[in-house]
Amino acid sequence: MNKELGIVELINGPVVKGSNMASFKVNEMVTVGEMQLIGEVVSLEGDVATVQVYEETEGLRAGEKIYSTGSPLSLNLGPGMLGNMFDGIQRPLKKIEEISKIFIPEGIGLLSIDEDKEWETTIGVQVGDVLTQGEIYATVQETQSILHKVMVPPGIEGEVIRVVPNGSYKVKDTIVVLKTPAGQEVTLTLMQKWPVRRPRPIAKRIPIYKPLITGQRVIDTFFPVAKGGTVGLPGGFGTGKTVTQHQLAKWSDADIIVYIGCGERGNEMTNVLEEFPALIDPRTNRPLMERTILIANTSNMPVAAREASIYTGITMAEYFRDMGYDVAIMADSTSRWAEALREISGRLEEMPAEEGYPAYLPSRLAQFYERAGCVKTLNEEEASVTIIGAVSPPGGDFSEPVTENTKRFVSAFLALDKKLAYARHYPAINYLTSYSAYVTMLSDWYKQNVALDMMDLRGKMVRLLQEEEKLNEIVQLVGEDVLPNDQALVLETARIIKKAFLQQNALHKEDTYVSLEKQHKMLQVIDALYENALTCVKIGIPLSTIRKENVFEEVIKMKYDVPNDHIELLDDLIEKIVHTYEELRQKYQ
Template sequence: MTTDREGIVTLVNGPVVKAKNMSFFKVREMVTIGEKRLIGEIISLEKDEATIQVYEETEGLKAGEKINSTGMPLSVKLGPGLIGNMFDGIQRPLKTIESISPNFIPEGIGLLSIDEEKKWDVKMLVKEGDYLKQGQVFAEVPETLVITHKIMVPPNISGKVISAKENGSYSIRECLIVLEDDDGKIHELTMVQEWPVRTPRPSARRIPIKQLLRTGQRVLDIFFPIAKGGTAAVPGGFGTGKTVTQHQLAKWSDADIIVYIGCGERGNEMTAVLEEFPELIDPRTGKPIMERTILIANTSNMPVAAREASIYTGITMAEYYRDMGYDVAIMADSTSRWAEALREIAGRLEEMPAEEGYPAYLPSRLAEFYERAGMVETFNGEEASVTIIGAVSPPGGDFSEPVTENTKRFVNAFLALDKKLAYARHYPAINYLTSYSGYIKMLEEWYRENVGEDIIELRAKMLKILQEENKLMEIVQLVGEDVLPDDQRLILEIAKVLKKGFLQQNALHPEDTYVELAKQYKMIKTINHLYDRAYKCVKSGIPISQIRKERLFDEVIKIKYSVPNDQIDLIDDVIEKIDQYYEQLESKYKD
């Protein structure tokens, strides 16, 4: 709804516009600017002078042009048609824009969003006379082959149904039910809701985290887990595999819906995502992965203000599907580019810069974003979650820079990508010495019930071996391995098996790209069994040259390729070979 209020442009400075005659406007209000009706948002207001951040190119905009209000804050339309679609940072559909302008996003195309003409098959779940509360589902739409879209009563609205449509085909703007609230006010409800992107959607209550987000990636599921409703950062320099890691998580994690936000990445990298994702088959359903994915693409050459808005657009969509009872995972690639957009806008506003030129409010903006993750009880009484996994791109891989340091304060899992591991072709290149997860304690009971009684102890033991190996390698590099006692040389060998056979994972191998938890548990048990049997032999005085049987160690490493997920009993054969070999060895030296 447009009002009669009009402001006047006084100055254009890139994505920032100064205006006067703005006393009737409000901060965070969305406006249209100039003859092309560019979309912008008021970010500061002093008496009748305003500062507006513009989400489109401002080239050609000049002083004296008119500014009109839309009567609402920057909002997104939420309804059927989101999943499988590709949007820019302010929810304009890229496929539709391509049909209008094949090569570039033209200015002034307005707030296009989800298709308002398309008819959807609606199954009504309520009838006249029913009393509905906020968040209650009153209709269902098969949005894709795998996702049923639940049409809900918007937050803060409740009342008695005084009329309801029959089952049938309707567009998203057609009225489906009419509610009369307790004050006698009438509400006509359609399939679409509009929600301001910077305001978190409400829920009945937040609940403690208690489930693992299964990813099929061994280094994550066992060593550095991400919880459903949790937060994780994936920092790493150029070429360390941030995007590949997020692709794996998007493809294999057991979230119901994926929201992938390409936030300021290079155009060619985002193009690869837009081309590859529609072709990927979802291993969970056998259908295209886009049947449960929303893509938001705001590349580095798109307007910087829209890049700043893109993560809020994505998180609002995620919260909307969470309210239906779905588990949603957000991949933000990358929050460093988003922070750079904040820095550029702050510079245009002539704000006092803080560390490395970033605005002083960078930590609070990061906190606002990550705190919108969580597991909640919806107004329907269901448990649902939003998990946020944000990539961070520190210049030169320097983790002491402000975005990485501040992100570390607000996330519970820190998956540090290592340049040396990446150059050694060890993927995922997650450094097992500097990464951590705060979810181990929270998920301890879940692990014992769903994976194995001793899995937490096994994880701790394997991490200790890796830490010991790191210390010993410093000695080895100085004086060589031969000076070490046999028990320490054994640690080097087992650490090698652990790194090659467990932590390293091949995303292109059909058996290794995704690994069930049952197989992961049995693999780590086998490595532990190998260590225990070999250590017993060392303590019996058997030389390490005999204990370290190359073929046997290789067989343990190759379990990841040789044993399918549905035939993990084959691992018992490897355990049997370990026992046979060391029993023969012990017998030989005993005699």
């Protein structure tokens, strides 16, 4: 530590001003006062520095000392992160609970991953090997689901001059010693440090080309999400943001899930912390926590730590991405993070912009979402980070600054609708105001891996829903009875699309997750129903007669009645539809 000490002059909530700090650096991590509260230097003016403190400042007095650590706010990245629950600055909540049962005590220090636990380590290099940044020199089976690959930290390379045998080691034990081209010796452990505000380096970005398969029909078919993509999930209170994110965390085909509960209500975060450890991973039949990291920052935790939690989560995600894994990060919710920015900005006496948010809100959101992407890592593996950011606009108003700015930086926008939620239509994703720019990017993948007509069927269903919206305006004025039969059939088909396809029951065994093959077959069933009914309408058969055939009800129930492993039953349903309407046409001809 530097001998130079700052002196606390002013305390304003989490913002502390200190004098005698000319030798400190911006973004440097410091400890404040006798309690050694953790903070970060956010601005310097002469020898006066402004520090944002990540803990409660109650009891802190003017005249106490500010100590330098000489490094920026950084995370310890190594085995022990998966299955763990952290606060916004990577302090493990289970460990803290052993120290203090009720609240996180001030001055507890920078606890991190467990430094005393021993990990069974397999060494993958030998003396004489030349290692470059990002290369894997050891592996640890961190959980049964995930192999932790220990990499050479960015910016380091050299020849291996010493290496330990396979065995059990703690995260700080020396595993490999390198001799750099400059002749210096560098020790490599199972752990590396990385500053949270700096993106981790990659070899190059590659174009997005494959979807993040979620098993949720409205997402996979109508508004697909890509691996390495960015998603905004806005919705007012009670529209199902958290449940939607839980479904994505459980069912999406990402290798690692990072869930950030940022400024959410305490009871909601408690539910997450209790439910996640109980969830079973459908891919491995093991606990889902084996490939999940939880970051919990409730609304009563210090506001500055809430601001940092987003960066903590994305840095952890990038670390696992560098190993070659596909990572999905759920931020719930970026609105609370923006409110933390606004509060700190107000205390720093910065000029407010729209609705009191700081003028740099758009650039901070952009910095966060830009850390997503499909990449070639430093060790030439293909990997991705997908960001799904929930937004909680006050009163469900999508024109407020956080939602508007999020819309600028994300490529998929899944707008949760209050009316749909109140009508018990879940997921309450509005099929008219939502959009995904990944439809065109992923169309080749869908043609090659699902079916040639998958995106054409999707386009047809979207057009029927849009046509229904226009017809509804006429119906509200003059009633449904005056519509010609072909237009009334559009209304009936749109009702079936909504009930049979877009509505999905997260608690039903067959409906909670649906394979892409079944989704495609369900679209074919609805299309067959519409086309066959339309041929009947064209020869003058009344819609009431067409509707009497019980195939309409069978189509609505197919999501429950047809198991995922027996989708051939949907072919039988298509045959039944064709046969039923063929008989009906013969009767009328």
